Amino acid sequence: MRVDRARCVGTGLCAATAxxxxxLGEDGRARARHPVSxxxxxxxxxxxxxxxEAITVLSALDGRRIAPVL
Ligand code: SF4
Structure with missing residues (x-):
């Protein structure tokens, strides 16, 4: 998973959902809790x-995008 912290606007929706x-980091933007999830x-x-669309979930096997689905 990648989090584009520059794009994040700090809604907190992702941290509440997963x-x-x-x-949320001290700067109010989302961050991953683990290197790999x-x-x-x-x-x-x-x-x-x-x-x-600041969060991208990628397959560890082949790098394919799992979410979001565009
Ligand atoms: S990454 Fe999380 S906190 Fe940041 S804008 Fe998206 S849902 Fe909100």
Whole structure:
């Protein structure tokens, strides 16, 4: 998963949706809790709901984008 922190506007939606994988940093922008996360339902939902598409979930196997689906 990648978080584009420059794009994040700090809504907190992702951290509320996938609290095991995402949190807000001291600057109020989202950050990944772990270097690698399993692309579970909560994480893909968080990527789908981000209003500025700052979260990208990628397959560790082949780099394919899993979410958001464009
Ligand atoms: S949902 Fe998007 S804009 Fe909101 S805190 Fe998460 S990454 Fe930032």
């Amino acid at each position: 609290p095991d994988d995402l949190a 399993a692309p579970g339902e909560q994480l893909t939902e968080a990527a789908e709901m981000c209003p500025v």
